[in-house]
Amino acid sequence: xxxxxxxxxxxxxxxxxxxxxxxxxxxxxxxxxxxxxxxxxxxxxxxxxxxxxxxxxxxxxxxxxxxxxxxxxxxxxxxxxxxxx
Amino acid sequence: xxxxxxxxxxxxxxxxxxxxxxxxxxxxxxxxxxxxxxxxxxxxxxxxxxxxxxxxxxxxxxxxxxxxxxxxxxxxxxxxxxxxxxxxxxxxxxxxxxxxxxxxxxxxxxxxxxxxxxxxxxxxxxxxxxxxxxxxxxxxxxxxxxxxxxxxxxxxxxxxxxxxxxxxxxxxxxxxxxxxxxxxxxxxxxxxxxxxxxxxxxxxxxxxxxxxxxxxxxxxxxxxxxxxxxxxxxxxxxxxxxxxxxxxxxxxxxxxxxxxxxxxxxxxxxxxxxxxxxxxxxxxxxxxxxxxxxxxxxxxxxxxxxxxxxxxxxxxxxxxxxxxxxxxxxxxxxxxxxxxxxxxxxxxxxxxxxxxxxxxxxxxxxxxxxxxxxxxxxxxxxxxxxxxxxxxxxxxxxxxxxxxxxxxxxxxxxxxxxxxxxxxxxxxxxxxxxxxxxxxxxxxxxxxxxxxxxxxxxxxxxxxxxxxxxxxxxxxxxxxxxxxxx
Ligand SMILES: Cc1cc2nc3c(=O)[nH]c(=O)nc-3n(C[C@H](O)[C@H](O)[C@H](O)COP(=O)(O)O)c2cc1C
Ligand SMILES: [Mn+2]
Numbered sequence: 108x109x110x111x112x113x114x115x116x117x118x119x120x121x122x123x124x125x126x127x128x129x130x131x132x133x134x135x136x137x138x139x140x141x142x143x144x145x146x147x148x149x150x151x152x153x154x155x156x157x158x159x160x161x162x163x164x165x166x167x168x169x170x171x172x173x174x175x176x177x178x179x180x181x182x183x184x185x186x187x188x189x190x191x192x
Numbered sequence: 193x194x195x196x197x198x199x200x201x202x203x204x205x206x207x208x209x210x211x212x213x214x215x216x217x218x219x220x221x222x223x224x225x226x227x228x229x230x231x232x233x234x235x236x237x238x239x240x241x242x243x244x245x246x247x248x249x250x251x252x253x254x255x256x257x258x259x260x261x262x263x264x265x266x267x268x269x270x271x272x273x274x275x276x277x278x279x280x281x282x283x284x285x286x287x288x289x290x291x292x293x294x295x296x297x298x299x300x301x302x303x304x305x306x307x308x309x310x311x312x313x314x315x316x317x318x319x320x321x322x323x324x325x326x327x328x329x330x331x332x333x334x335x336x337x338x339x340x341x342x343x344x345x346x347x348x349x350x351x352x353x354x355x356x357x358x359x360x361x362x363x364x365x366x367x368x369x370x371x372x373x374x375x376x377x378x379x380x381x382x383x384x385x386x387x388x389x390x391x392x393x394x395x396x397x398x399x400x401x402x403x404x405x406x407x408x409x410x411x412x413x414x415x416x417x418x419x420x421x422x423x424x425x426x427x428x429x430x431x432x433x434x435x436x437x438x439x440x441x442x443x444x445x446x447x448x449x450x451x452x453x454x455x456x457x458x459x460x461x462x463x464x465x466x467x468x469x470x471x472x473x474x475x476x477x478x479x480x481x482x483x484x485x486x487x488x489x490x491x492x493x494x495x496x497x498x499x500x501x502x503x504x505x506x507x508x509x510x511x512x513x514x515x516x517x518x519x520x521x522x523x524x525x526x527x528x529x530x531x532x533x534x535x536x537x538x539x540x541x542x543x544x545x546x547x548x549x550x551x552x553x554x555x556x557x558x559x560x561x562x563x564x565x566x567x568x569x570x571x572x573x574x575x576x577x578x579x580x581x582x583x584x585x586x587x588x589x590x591x592x593x594x595x596x597x598x599x600x601x602x603x604x605x606x607x608x609x610x611x612x613x614x615x616x617x618x619x620x621x622x623x624x625x626x627x628x629x630x631x632x633x634x635x636x637x638x639x640x641x642x643x644x645x646x647x648x649x650x651x652x653x654x655x656x657x658x659x660x661x662x663x664x665x666x667x668x669x670x671x672x673x674x675x676x677x678x
Contacts, residue, residue: 115332115459115474131458131459133333138250139250139320139321140364141225142326142333142334142361143320143361143362143364144333144362144458144459145363167462167473168330168462168470169328169329169330169331169332169462169470170330171330186458187366187456187481188455188456191451191456
C-alpha cells in the first residue's frame with residue numbers, strides 16, 4: 108500500500124528533484140503512529156506518478172502548500188548517537 | 193488560615209466542575225486528530241464549560257480534559273473557592289496562600305501511588321500508546337505536553353523545578369520542547385548539564401491537580417512542590433520514578449520519564465501559541481529521550497489549546513505574573529495599589545496602580561518589572577495613579593490616551609530579554625531571544641502644580657457635590673430614565 112508523507116520546509120527549493128535528499132518527514136498514514144517523524148534519504152518528484160508514495164508540504168508556519176509531490180524513501184537515517192539507542 | 197478544601201487531583205477537579213456546570217461530559221467518540229483540539233479551541237473562544245471527552249478514537253480507556261483553567265470560575269473551583277468569586281477575591285486568596293509558610297511534599301509508597309497503576313518499560317515504551325492530540329491543524333507535531341509539568345532537579349543545589357514547557361512528540365521515544373534559556377530548566381541546562389555533556393533526568397507529569405499545574409506555570413521564586421503545597425494547604429504526595437531519582441506527583445494521571453540529551457536535538461514546532469499566532473519558527477530544540485511511561489487506569493490527558501483569547505495560558509499567566517509583580521514591588525516599599533494584566537493582552541501588558549508620591553516612580557516600577565525574573569514575559573508596563581481602576585480597561589485606556597505624554601511618558605528599553613514567541617519581534621530577535629520593552633507613564637508629573645496645572649477629571653462622581661449626586665441618583669427613575677441601552 109502506498110504511504111503518505113509530509114515535510115516542513117521554509118522554501119520549496121529545499122525539495123530539489125532528480126537527486127537524493129535527506130529530509131525529516133512524518134507519516135500521514137492513519138493509525139497510532141500518524142505524525143511521527145523519521146530522518147530519511149529520499150527522492151522526490153513533482154510528477155505524482157513517478158514514485159508510489161505521496162508527499163505533502165507545509166511551510167514555515169504550518170501553512171499547507173498546494174504543491175504536491177511523489178516520494179521514494181530510500182533508507183532511514185539514524186541521527187541519534189549510538190550510546191542512546 | 194481556614195482549612196482549604198481544594199480538589200486534590202484532576203479527577204476531583206473534573207467532578208467539581210461538572211457539578212457546578214463548568215465542565216461537560218462528552219460521551220460520543222472524539223478524534224485525537226484535530227477534532228479534540230477544535231473543540232477545546234472553540235471552548236476557549238466562547239468561554240464555555242470545559243470539555244471532558246470520555247471516548248477517544250483509537251484510545252479506549254483514555255479521556256481528555258480540555259481548557260481546564262480558561263475561566264475565572266474554574267480557577268476559583270481549583271482553589272476551593274466559590275465559583276462566583278471575583279477576580280480581586282481570587283487574587284487576594286492567591287497572595288494570602290503564597291505568602292504563607294512553605295509546605296514540604298511527602299514521599300509515599302509506590303503501592304499507594306495511582307500514577308503507577310500501569311508501567312511501560314523497555315521495548316514497551318511508545319508515546320503513541322498515549323492519546324497524544326494534534327492540537328491545531330498544521331502544528332509541527334502532536335503535543336504531549338500542553339498542560340503539564342516538566343520535573344527536574346538541580347544536581348548541585350538540589351532544588352526541584354516543575355515547569356510547564358511545551359513538548360512535541362517527535363517519535364515514540366523522543367520529544368522536543370521549547371525550554372527558554374531564561375527559564376529555571378533552561379538555566380540548569382546551560383549552567384550544569386550542557387557544559388559537562390551529561391544527560392539531565394526529567395519526568396513529565398500530565399493530568400496534574402489544577403493547583404500543581406498552576407504552580408508549574410507560576411513565575412514564583414518558591415520551588416513548585418512547596419508552592420503547590422501552599423496553594424492547596426496540604427503537602428503534595430510524591431512518589432519515586434522507575435528509571436531515575438526524581439520524585440513525581442503520585443496523583444498525576446500520566447508520567448513520562450527519561451533524559452534530556454545534551455548533544456542531540458530534533459526539530460520542534462511550529463505550534464499555535466498563547467499570543468494567538470504561530471510565531472516561533474520550527475527549530476532544533478531541547479530533546480527528551482523517553483525511558484518509561486506510567487499511568488493511572490483510565491488516564492485523563494489534560495489539553496490546553498493556545499490561540500486567540502482566551503485560554504488558560506493567558507488567564508493564569510496574566511493572573512500570576514501580575515500578582516508576583518505586585519509582591520515584588522511591595523517588597524521594595526513602592527506604594528502600589530494593585531497590578532493587573534488583562535488576559536486579552538496575552539499577558540503582554542502590566543497595568544500598575546500606584547500612589548505617585550515621588551518623582552520617577554513609574555520608571556522605578558518599570559525597571560524592577562523588566563529587570564525581574566518575570567520580565568521576559570511582557571513588553572509593556574503602563575503605570576496609572578491610585579484614582580484609576582486598574583481592572584476597568586475603559587478607565588485605564590482613558591488615562592493612557594490623555595495623560596501619557598508622547599515625549600516624556602514613553603520610555604523604550606532596548607536590548608532586553610525576549611522570546612521566540614513575540615509576534616512583533618524581528619525574525620533575528622526571535623531566534624536569539626532578544627527583546628525590547630516600553631513604559632507608558634500615565635501619572636501627572638510631580639512638578640506640576642496640583643491646583644493649577646493638574647487637570648480635574650470631569651465626571652459625575654468627581655465634580656458634583658454629594659447632595660446633588662444623591663438627589664439625581666434618587667430621582668433618576670422619576671425623571672423618566674429607564675436605564676441606558678448599550
Ligand atoms: C500552556 C503553557 C505553555 C508554556 N510553554 C512554555 C514553553 O514552551 N517554554 C517556556 O520556557 N515556558 C513556557 N510557559 C511558561 C512557563 O510555564 C512559565 O514561565 C513558568 O513559570 C516556568 O517556570 P520556571 O520559572 O520554573 O522556569 C508556558 C506556560 C503555559 C501556561
Ligand atoms: Mn521554577
